[in-house]
Amino acid sequence: xxxxxxxxxxxxxxxxxxxxxxxxxxxVQNSVFEGEITGAGLKKLKMELGHIMHPEExxxxxxxxxxxxxxxxxxxxxxxxxxxxxx
Amino acid sequence: xxxxxxxxxxxxxxxxxxxIYFETENGEKRFLPVEDISEIMAFGEVxxxxxxxxxxxxxxxxxHYFNYYGYYMGTFYPREHMNSGYMxxxxxxxxxxxxxxxxxxxxxxxxxxxxxxxVVKYYEKREKDISNVREEIERRRADISDCDNGxxxxxxxxxxxNTYYEAFDAIVGQPAFAFESRTRRPPRNYMNTLxxxxxxMMYSVVLSQIYRTHLDPRIGYLHATxxxxxxxxxxxxxxxxxIIVDRIIFTLLGRRQLSENDFVxxxxxxxxxxxxxxxFVEEFDQKLQTTQNxxxxxxxxxxxxxxxxxxxxxxxxxxxEKQYDPYVAAW
Numbered sequence: 001x002x003x004x005x006x007x008x009x010x011x012x013x014x015x016x017x018x019x020x021x022x023x024x025x026x027x028v029q030n031s032v033f034e035g036e037i038t039g040a041g042l043k044k045l046k047m048e049l050g051h052i053m054h055p056e057e058x059x060x061x062x063x064x065x066x067x068x069x070x071x072x073x074x075x076x077x078x079x080x081x082x083x084x085x086x087x
Numbered sequence: 088x089x090x091x092x093x094x095x096x097x098x099x100x101x102x103x104x105x106x107i108y109f110e111t112e113n114g115e116k117r118f119l120p121v122e123d124i125s126e127i128m129a130f131g132e133v134x135x136x137x138x139x140x141x142x143x144x145x146x147x148x149x150x151h152y153f154n155y156y157g158y159y160m161g162t163f164y165p166r167e168h169m170n171s172g173y174m175x176x177x178x179x180x181x182x183x184x185x186x187x188x189x190x191x192x193x194x195x196x197x198x199x200x201x202x203x204x205x206v207v208k209y210y211e212k213r214e215k216d217i218s219n220v221r222e223e224i225e226r227r228r229a230d231i232s233d234c235d236n237g238x239x240x241x242x243x244x245x246x247x248x249n250t251y252y253e254a255f256d257a258i259v260g261q262p263a264f265a266f267e268s269r270t271r272r273p274p275r276n277y278m279n280t281l282x283x284x285x286x287x288m289m290y291s292v293v294l295s296q297i298y299r300t301h302l303d304p305r306i307g308y309l310h311a312t313x314x315x316x317x318x319x320x321x322x323x324x325x326x327x328x329x330i331i332v333d334r335i336i337f338t339l340l341g342r343r344q345l346s347e348n349d350f351v352x353x354x355x356x357x358x359x360x361x362x363x364x365x366x367f368v369e370e371f372d373q374k375l376q377t378t379q380n381x382x383x384x385x386x387x388x389x390x391x392x393x394x395x396x397x398x399x400x401x402x403x404x405x406x407x408e409k410q411y412d413p414y415v416a417a418w
Binding site (some may be wrong): 019022023025027035037041044084085086087 | 090091092093094095096104105106109111115117118120121122123365368369372
């Protein structure tokens, strides 16, 4: 499945969350990640994020797209990150 | 399915923050999510350290590396994670028993011939004048089942392939990309360069898939097992070369995406320029991601997954569960 993950984390923990997300998903711009991920992978990521964040102060939203068939992605301005496979 | 990364830029690949990090010479920084990588193909000058290799082993990521001219040089094949002495023994058994080995080798040759026929028929339908090639392949294909030793099989295989290559000029129809004859190490003309490059990509992709099964890539059947390299991937790649590599070549040339200016002649033979290689690789990756219906599973599978399924079929054959029947394209 394809997910879009956005977060709003208190500054002291934000790098930890950033680093964790980088293991699974592609950085798109500040506080936004996206990428193809398996069900198990997402479960793992959610669990690991759960250990880092504080449920009273932080928030993570995961948009889950079962298929990207009817999806289009438009960028205005600079493209900051992405999923390029050819580097 | 996890992704393949193609590194064309020069730079440093390292372990950072428990994931993989690539910093190019010109300062571009990229984090590659470990959980989403299945293999890395390094074309550029990439420096790395043991810490990274350890991490790659642990994460079961395979690395293929190519030299400056784009020729396959080797593979970092991490410690086997799917060990099976049982499967190794079955593989060796089928190698050592001459009749079993010949039987398997024939199946690979037949599969390859069938797929070459598919390609030829496909272009025949598109009004290319290659019916004589088709007939010739069909005739030679019939000899496969009667053949009773390895040498004659290799000879038939060579003949089928030569006949098949005769169709190339008619399909492409561009004098600059004339096939002439097959030359390797080094390839002597544009067409040969494209074939060699595509084939080596194919070999490494199959090898990566073998890593994900219990099979041992060192024991091949059609290609003799020897002391230096992986051979099973060469056998399996035979089946997919016509329908993947050759089709990509025809598509790229058909769209006029490649021209003579994309190549350089040197002591290493004719070599593709970097942008041409990138284009080829992009097309190749796209192709492997395209899906088609797989009858026995009744669902859509990508070509990359199809290779894995082919290996599972081979495992079944080796275990004596079900005879191996190579994949033949359905279009």
